[in-house]
Amino acid sequence: xxxxxxxxxxxxxxxxxxxxxxxxxxxxxxxxxxxxxxxxxxxxxxxxxxxxxxxxxxxxxxxxxxxxxxxxxxxxxxxxxxxxxxxxxxxxxxxxxxxxxxxxxxxxxxxxxxxxxxxxxxxxxxxxxxxxxxxxxxxxxxxxxxxxxxxxxxxxxxxxxxxxxxxxxxxxxxxxxxxxxxxxxxxxxxxxxxxxxxxxxxxxxxxxxxxxxxxxxxxxxxxxxxxxxxxxxxxxxxxxxxxxxxxxxxxxxxxxxxxxxxxxxxxxxxxxxxxxxxxxxxxxxxxxxxxxxxxxxxxxxxxxxxxxxxxxxxxxxxxxxxxxxxxxxxxxxxxxxxxxxxxxxxxxxxxxxxxxxxxxxxxxxxxxxxxxxxxxxxxxxxxxxxxxxxx
Ligand SMILES: [Zn+2]
Ligand SMILES: [Zn+2]
Numbered sequence: 001x002x003x004x005x006x007x008x009x010x011x012x013x014x015x016x017x018x019x020x021x022x023x024x025x026x027x028x029x030x031x032x033x034x035x036x037x038x039x040x041x042x043x044x045x046x047x048x049x050x051x052x053x054x055x056x057x058x059x060x061x062x063x064x065x066x067x068x069x070x071x072x073x074x075x076x077x078x079x080x081x082x083x084x085x086x087x088x089x090x091x092x093x094x095x096x097x098x099x100x101x102x103x104x105x106x107x108x109x110x111x112x113x114x115x116x117x118x119x120x121x122x123x124x125x126x127x128x129x130x131x132x133x134x135x136x137x138x139x140x141x142x143x144x145x146x147x148x149x150x151x152x153x154x155x156x157x158x159x160x161x162x163x164x165x166x167x168x169x170x171x172x173x174x175x176x177x178x179x180x181x182x183x184x185x186x187x188x189x190x191x192x193x194x195x196x197x198x199x200x201x202x203x204x205x206x207x208x209x210x211x212x213x214x215x216x217x218x219x220x221x222x223x224x225x226x227x228x229x230x231x232x233x234x235x236x237x238x239x240x241x242x243x244x245x246x247x248x249x250x251x252x253x254x255x256x257x258x259x260x261x262x263x264x265x266x267x268x269x270x271x272x273x274x275x276x277x278x279x280x281x282x283x284x285x286x287x288x289x290x291x292x293x294x295x296x297x298x299x300x301x302x303x304x305x306x307x308x309x310x311x312x313x314x315x316x317x318x319x320x321x322x323x324x325x326x327x328x329x330x331x332x333x334x335x336x337x338x339x340x341x342x343x344x345x346x347x348x349x350x351x352x353x354x355x356x357x358x359x360x361x362x363x364x365x366x367x368x369x370x371x372x373x374x375x376x377x378x379x380x381x382x383x384x385x386x387x388x389x390x391x
Contacts (some may be wrong), residue, residue, distance in 0.1 A: 074107025
């Protein structure tokens with residue numbers, strides 16, 4: 001039976017907990033709200049400040065309020081990296097920390113859930129559902145015991161029932177956060193009312209296959225909103241979902257209803273969604289999306305001039321920031337992302353899509369200083385972060 005990377009993480013975390021009581025106690029903590037309180041609150045409008053205050057006191061969004069849940073905030077391979085956990089000579093501090101449950105460096109594929117509330121009801125709008133597969137046979141087998149050294153003081157033993165087919169995907173995010181924030185707390189985070197696709201890379205669309213659980217057991221179908229160019233890709237990567245005419249009768253695949261969108265606003269259950277066209281590598285288009293005064297851009301290497309018009313008066317900007325030192329050919333690095341924040345001037349910014357070079361605590365400490373020096377309210381997001389919003 002194929003083991004998943006979550007199992008690898010579980011095994012790693014369990015053993016770390018056994019080995020280190022200090023980390024073990026941290027592991028017992030449930031995910032916490034984002035706690036950065038600006039040292040100069042007068043810079044923030046009262047509405048934004050009150051949202052942060054709510055987070056500070058861990059007050060959940062009340063039933064009548066919309067919210068955003070960060071289902072994943074990591075780059076394609078996820079954090080921790082398997083290769084970092086198996087390296088014999090070089091120890092990766094961030095990936096070691098990310099192996100502990102609840103650590104904010106633990107990141108799955110970038111995705112958010114917009115929980116939109118209006119007078120007619122509650123609607124869960126998912127942005128991206130990613131997945132990829134990784135061949136990890138170099139360190140995992142069915143029978144062997146492996147020993148890894150995370151630090152001078154911690155050695156871990158793994159014995160995994162895995163055939164080398166380990167995956168990171170939307171399923172893990174939903175498995176973790178839907179029950180945590182849904183059934184156990186307010187029993188409404190169960191259905192998925194729409195999925196909006198930013199682009200057709202595997203870490204954005206690979207998990208569409210996993211929507212079969214919803215369409216088999218929760219709801220008849222899931223509407224997908226996707227640009228034509230990405231729909232053309234799906235016709236190849238997800239041909240059996242796009243065209244079900246060739247299926248064996250009774251085959252239980254995801255039942256998806258595809259809506260092709262253009263680079264102009266569309267409406268989902270009364271919520272206006274404005275595409276934010278950006279470049280994600282030279283000549284490759286990706287979409288960010290604006291919901292009310294919240295702008296989400298997860299995969300970007302450049303912003304076309306015409307898109308800045310759509311980013312005006314932004315209360316919360318969620319923006320790609322891959323690594324701390326420089327940009328890549330397809331993603332903003334932190335310096336470029338900060339330059340964009342200075343240009344766009346959102347009231348608050350949370351970065352997403354971070355790789356393992358982005359240490360949550362250390363980077364956030366540095367970013368917090370920008371509040372005093374420049375009045376920038378910028379921090380890293382983390383998986384499970386939940387923010388009440390007005391849409
Ligand atoms: Zn690492
Ligand atoms: Zn991508």
